[in-house]
Amino acid sequence: MLKIGILGLGTVGSGVVTIINKHNQAIKRKVGTELKIEKILVNEKKKKREVEIDPDIITDRAEEILDNPEIDLIVELIGGEEPAHQYILKAIENGKSVVTANKLVIAKYGSEILKLAREKEVQVSYEGSVAGGIPVIRPLKESFAANRIEEIYGILNGTTNYILSKMTREERDFAEVLQEAQDLGYAERDPSSDISGSDAAYKIAILSSIGFETTIDVNQIFVEGIDTIELEDIRIADELGYVIKLLAIAKRCEDGLDIRVHPAFISKEHPLALVNDAYNAIYLHGDAVGDVMSYGQGAGQMPTASAVVADIIQVGRGIYHNKPEITIIDSTNDHKVKQINQVENLFYLRLQVNDKPGVLAKITKVFGDNQVSLASVIQKHKLTPVVPIVLVTHRVKEEYMIRSLEQLKQLNDVIAINNLIRVVEL
Ligand SMILES: NC(=O)c1ccc[n+]([C@@H]2O[C@H](COP(=O)([O-])OP(=O)(O)OC[C@H]3O[C@@H](n4cnc5c(N)ncnc54)[C@H](OP(=O)(O)O)[C@@H]3O)[C@@H](O)[C@H]2O)c1
Structure with missing residues (x-):
C-alpha cells in the first residue's frame, strides 16, 4: 500500500x-x-x-x-x-x-x-x-528529450484569453468583460495576477527552464498585461489580419534567451489564433520534431x-517499485535572459494627431532618424481636427521604438499615443 x-x-x-x-x-x-x-x-x-x-x-x-x-x-x-x-x-x-x-x-x-x-x-x-490538464512538462522532459527546443509560445492564462476572446467576438470593452468574467467565476475577485501577465510569467519560467535546461529567474522576465488593450486595437488588428492574444514567449537567440509575456498581434492564420475562451495552448519547435501544438483546458x-x-x-x-526517477537538475546551462529593449519585433502603434499638412512627414522623420522603418501607415478618415493614425513597423529593436515614441511625444501635433503593441511573427 x-x-x-x-x-x-x-x-x-x-x-x-x-x-x-x-x-x-x-x-x-x-x-x-x-x-x-x-x-x-x-x-x-x-x-x-x-x-x-x-x-x-x-x-x-x-x-x-x-x-x-x-x-x-x-x-x-x-x-x-x-x-x-x-x-x-x-x-x-x-x-x-x-x-x-x-x-x-x-x-x-x-x-x-x-x-x-x-x-x-x-x-x-x-x-x-x-496549463492544467494539458500534458506539457512531462512531454518536454521525456517525449521531446531527443530535441533541442528552440522556441515555445504559449497561451497560458485562461482568464485573459477568455476576456480577449469575448472582447473580439462580442466587440465589448475590457472592463465590462472582466466584470462579467468575475460574476461568472471565470476570473477571481482579485484578478491582478492574471491580468498583469504574472501568472503566465511563472508558467513560461517553468517551461523554459525545462526546455532550455537552465534556471530562469522569473524576475528577469518582461511582463506586460492586457488592461491597456482597447476595443479599437482589437478592431484594427482584425482589419489588418491579426488577433490579439496574451502570449508567453521563450526563444533561444544567439545573444541570450528571449523570454517575455505581453499582449501580441498574431496572424489570424496561425493555430494559436484559434485558441479561444478559457482554453490554453502550447506551441513549440524542436529541432527534430518540428512544430508541435497542445491544446486543452488550462485550469479548473x-x-x-x-x-x-x-x-x-x-x-x-x-x-x-523502488525505482525513483532520477531528478534532472535543470541548470546545465546558464543563459542570460535578454533585456526587452534588446528584443526585436514588429510594432503596431496607434496615435492621435492634428489633421494638418506636414504632420505625417514629421512623424515619419522621427522614425527614420531612429532607424525604424515603417511597413504601413493608415490614417483613419474622420471629419475632426484630431485624427487617429495607425502605424506598423518592420522588425526593429525595441529600444529604437521607445526612443521614437519619446521624440513623438515632444511633437506639438501628436495629441496622444494610444497604444503600442508588439506584432509577433510565428
Ligand atoms: N484552481 C485551479 O484551477 C488551478 C489550476 C492550476 C493550478 N492550481 C494550483 O493548485 C493549487 C491549489 O489551488 P486551489 O484552487 O485548489 O486552491 P483553494 O481552492 O484556495 O484551496 C486551498 C486549500 O488549501 C488549504 N490551505 C490554504 N492555506 C493553508 C495553510 N496555510 N495551511 C493549511 N491549509 C491551507 C485550504 O484550506 P480550507 O479549505 O480549510 O480553507 C484549502 O483547502 C495552487 O497552487 C494553484 O495555483 C489551481
Whole structure:
C-alpha cells in the first residue's frame, strides 16, 4: 500500500480526492499497489467539504503529515508562496516525494527544490503547475528529450484569453468583460495576477527552464498585461489580419534567451489564433520534431486534478517499485535572459494627431532618424481636427521604438499615443 498525504482540500484537492475514489482500482493497477489517502491538511477543520471524507483524516496540523513516517508521498495543493514552499522542503528533507500544482513555488524555488530532491533521492513532479490538464512538462522532459527546443509560445492564462476572446467576438470593452468574467467565476475577485501577465510569467519560467535546461529567474522576465488593450486595437488588428492574444514567449537567440509575456498581434492564420475562451495552448519547435501544438483546458478543478493524479500515479509507481526517477537538475546551462529593449519585433502603434499638412512627414522623420522603418501607415478618415493614425513597423529593436515614441511625444501635433503593441511573427 502507498500512503499519501494531501496538503489542501480546496478546488484542486477535492478534484484529486474525487478521481482517486472514482478510479481506485485502475489506479491500483497502474501504481502496482493500493493508494491510500492517510491525511489531508486544511485551514479550517470544520468547513463543509464538497467531497465526502472521513473526518478523522482531516487535520490542521502540517506536522501530522510532514513528519508522519507512514506517508511516502506529499501532494501540495494549498497554493501560494509560504508556507507551501517550506512544507515542500520539509517533506523532501523527511525523505518524501512531492507532487504539486504550485506554479509560484516551482517558478521561484524550483532549482532549490529539485537540488534537494536529488540529494535526498526523492521525486518531485509538477505537471499541474502549467496549463492544467494539458500534458506539457512531462512531454518536454521525456517525449521531446531527443530535441533541442528552440522556441515555445504559449497561451497560458485562461482568464485573459477568455476576456480577449469575448472582447473580439462580442466587440465589448475590457472592463465590462472582466466584470462579467468575475460574476461568472471565470476570473477571481482579485484578478491582478492574471491580468498583469504574472501568472503566465511563472508558467513560461517553468517551461523554459525545462526546455532550455537552465534556471530562469522569473524576475528577469518582461511582463506586460492586457488592461491597456482597447476595443479599437482589437478592431484594427482584425482589419489588418491579426488577433490579439496574451502570449508567453521563450526563444533561444544567439545573444541570450528571449523570454517575455505581453499582449501580441498574431496572424489570424496561425493555430494559436484559434485558441479561444478559457482554453490554453502550447506551441513549440524542436529541432527534430518540428512544430508541435497542445491544446486543452488550462485550469479548473478536474483538468488540473487529472494532471496531479497522473503525477501521483507516476511517482507512486517509482516509490512502490523502488525505482525513483532520477531528478534532472535543470541548470546545465546558464543563459542570460535578454533585456526587452534588446528584443526585436514588429510594432503596431496607434496615435492621435492634428489633421494638418506636414504632420505625417514629421512623424515619419522621427522614425527614420531612429532607424525604424515603417511597413504601413493608415490614417483613419474622420471629419475632426484630431485624427487617429495607425502605424506598423518592420522588425526593429525595441529600444529604437521607445526612443521614437519619446521624440513623438515632444511633437506639438501628436495629441496622444494610444497604444503600442508588439506584432509577433510565428
Ligand atoms: N484552481 C485551479 O484551477 C488551478 C489550476 C492550476 C493550478 N492550481 C494550483 O493548485 C493549487 C491549489 O489551488 P486551489 O484552487 O485548489 O486552491 P483553494 O481552492 O484556495 O484551496 C486551498 C486549500 O488549501 C488549504 N490551505 C490554504 N492555506 C493553508 C495553510 N496555510 N495551511 C493549511 N491549509 C491551507 C485550504 O484550506 P480550507 O479549505 O480549510 O480553507 C484549502 O483547502 C495552487 O497552487 C494553484 O495555483 C489551481
